Amino acid sequence: MKVTIKDVAERANVSIATVSRVFNKSGPVTDQTRHRVLTIARDLRYTPNASARSLSTSKTDTVGLLLPDLYGEFFSEVIRGADQTVQQYHHHLLVSSSHNNRNEIEAALRVMRGRVDGLVIMSPHIDAATLNANLPKSLPVVLLNCYVKDSSFDSLNIDNIGGAHQMVKHLIQHNHTRIAIIKGTEQNYDAEERLSGYRAALREANLEVSADLEFPGDFTEEAGFQAAKKILVLPHRPTAIFASNDSMAIGAISALRESEVQVPEEIAVAGFDDIPISKYMKPGLSSVHVPISNLGVLALERLFAAVTEKDNHIKKQDIITTELVVRESCGIHETNNDD
Amino acid sequence: MKVTIKDVAERANVSIATVSRVFNKSGPVTDQTRHRVLTIARDLRYTPNASARSLSTSKTDTVGLLLPDLYGEFFSEVIRGADQTVQQYHHHLLVSSSHNNRNEIEAALRVMRGRVDGLVIMSPHIDAATLNANLPKSLPVVLLNCYVKDSSFDSLNIDNIGGAHQMVKHLIQHNHTRIAIIKGTEQNYDAEERLSGYRAALREANLEVSADLEFPGDFTEEAGFQAAKKILVLPHRPTAIFASNDSMAIGAISALRESEVQVPEEIAVAGFDDIPISKYMKPGLSSVHVPISNLGVLALERLFAAVTEKDNHIKKQDIITTELVVRESCGIHETNNDD
DNA sequence: GCCAACAATGTAAACGCTTACATTACTGCC
């Protein structure tokens, strides 16, 4: 039924070593022989057995992408960038979500190990110890947006603090003094950083940092919706809302609309991530642009560098800068240089 | 460096066969022995080598998901559903996009073969011949939204015709008589079916089917935008636009807005797919709901059935029904039973 | 007490490939 290298070798009257050499372009082979082997292989529909090859070479030509969740455009974009890069390097992409649960993450790590030549991990809840405990020291790893500062790992992080700071500063510069924030998921790294960027900007402008203006959220539209409802009944109503991501901003706007509060006239709204829809909403959502699909590309390029360079690969911790995107929802149309 | 079954066996004073039996729960082992092996394995951080195992068993515990593209929420949702199901069955997910190019699809197929126990293929451009030529007869395959009617394959298709028909009929019932369509990508299966559903509904209502009302598109927001611009300059302006997917509908709405044409008052707009944002837009986008993430789940469940049942698996061609979702963009608020 | 039956474990072949090393057959140089 299934055709192996041996079948090809027999039919071509050569040894399996020669067939192997043809397929791997390793070692010298006559043009004539090569051609004969290739033809017969095609006729026989021969494909090298990936497992056998992996076993022999201890390479899998596959890299793993471990994500906290597979929901929403953010991850979809990361996957897209990753796939693109992986194909370019003639590798394969093993994707898995980890459900944010520590045990499941460990299981996922262990299970990936041995199946991949390298691993990109995007999981806010992971720490260096878990990583070291569950992965062989030799497996190249790139951390994407993880809360691990350890210089023993390559990592890529979004400049959450800077981005949030920039957006809030922008609002302040345009005379907003009561700015509420809808926070991200409790304990989430991005969430905390965005919050601290928000606070820093307020402090810097000598504005009060108050728990009364900080509303819980979990990055879903629903949470944004609920938070906005709460904000609306505040005695001294804020003039601006900074949502920790676009989904929540969208939810918030939809709540404001429901209550017939004009955006941005009565309340300005801004988000974070700049997901594609932000551009197409009405009003267009002001946001902090994160080069998401680029993130996937960068992570994988770094990973392949690590895989290739092996031991003399130098690890780096990079911070990806964000960019302020001003649309209508924050009430400041003009293109001006706020920084 | 790397620890193998042999290391565990030596340390535990048993043969490798016993260790193997412990890990696979195949064959009898004393509780005492099992415990000793397990403990030592844990201490040694032993993980069975996946390649060796695959070579030996010719199973990979991995299934492949071949998508035409990785762009947008649609695929992100399919992947999510797929991942969820795959985890449930303790398998892994190898994802790849095929770039819609025939050669690349063939390459992807060939490369997947041998790495996976089964394959879900979503690729409008593929035909039965290509499939047969590049895949071993024994590999379970589920076609997702492919234009292959062949009963020798399991397949899942969206009821594009029915969905489009239903939406256009709905518009007609509410007194729209000039309804433009923004078509999907040329030669694309979904695109053609949605177009024919549109035409059927018009014909059924004795409305003219005219090329003047059919505008090219390619499923991107940009295309929707451009098409709407063209529609706006039409001498006898349509009162409704049916976009072949939500992205184009969103692009169209944004073009109309730019020209200060009221939606739905002046022109009603409807889409297809019911991607999550549709709900949060203003106006909410009327659309044809496709249970996307469910699609991923269903496809993988079918695949696992095929993998498990092996030879006595009975292939089926299923059509997934869609559902009309009426929001504001088509101008008919009331919840009524249109069918 | 013997033997059958079975439980627990071991032995070794096979899975399909890569690759170090061995072999063979040419070349051209002195």
Add this chain to the structure above:
DNA sequence: GGCAGTAATGTAAGCGTTTACATTGTTGGC
């Protein structure tokens, strides 16, 4: 013409498992 050097090919060991079959040890029925 012999020999070194090299190009082309072959041989066989190993990669880490699984598993059919063999071996050993125990049990219980007669």
